Amino acid sequence: MALEKNVKSVLLLHGPNLQLLGSREPEIYGSATLLDHVATVRKAVEVLGWSLTDMQSNSEADLVAAIHDARQNHSAIIINPGAFTHYSWAIHDALSAYNGPIVEVHLSQPLRRESWRHVSVVAPLAIGTIAGFGAAGYELAVSGLSHYFQSQH
Structure with a gap:
């Protein structure tokens, strides 16, 4: 079922x-x-009248499949790719085929950690990356999406 234009x-x-x-x-x-x-995210999106689907997986393939599904069923993606941030070209390619806004979230600040964490293959596809704000990063992601959608009208 395709997403209605005004439903987030x-x-x-x-x-x-x-x-x-x-x-x-x-x-x-x-x-x-x-x-x-x-x-936290569910509460933030519901305040805006939006809906949320969440998924956690240790499987790159499962995350790629969810991103593919999002092309028809979701108007935005918030992603904390964990270690896949730094090397998953499969997730990068799936996200590049997605036509909605993407926000990358990290609880910690990768740039303050080991050097191998300094590269994100997701960031170039995101409208923004939020890192280092802990749990508040998810609320900031929803706020960022709200501003993004408002600016599109």
């Missing part, structure tokens, strides 16, 4: 190991769980 539907994607948020390296990623982050 956001696809929230989380990459590998993000199901461990809250327990994995909380000094870097914070104490909020993946479910906490999803609830």
Whole structure:
């Protein structure tokens, strides 16, 4: 079913190991769980009258399939690709075929970490990248999308 033009539907994607948020390296990623982050985004999009579909996968193929599906079913993507940020040309190519706005989110600031984390193959396709603001980054992503859609009218 194709998305109606005025209906906003956001696809929230989380990459590998993000199901461990809250327990994995909380000094870097914070104490909020993946479910906490999803609830934050859901609340933010619902305030705007939008809908949310969320997915976490450790599988590159599953994320690519979700992005392909988004071409017909979602008006925007918020993605925290995790480690796929730095090397997944498959995710890059899938996102390049998507015709809506993409916001890349990172809880930590990759540029303040190991040098291999300094490159993002997703960032060139995103309308914006939000990094280093912890859980607030997801709310900032929704706010950014709201501003983006308002500027398109």
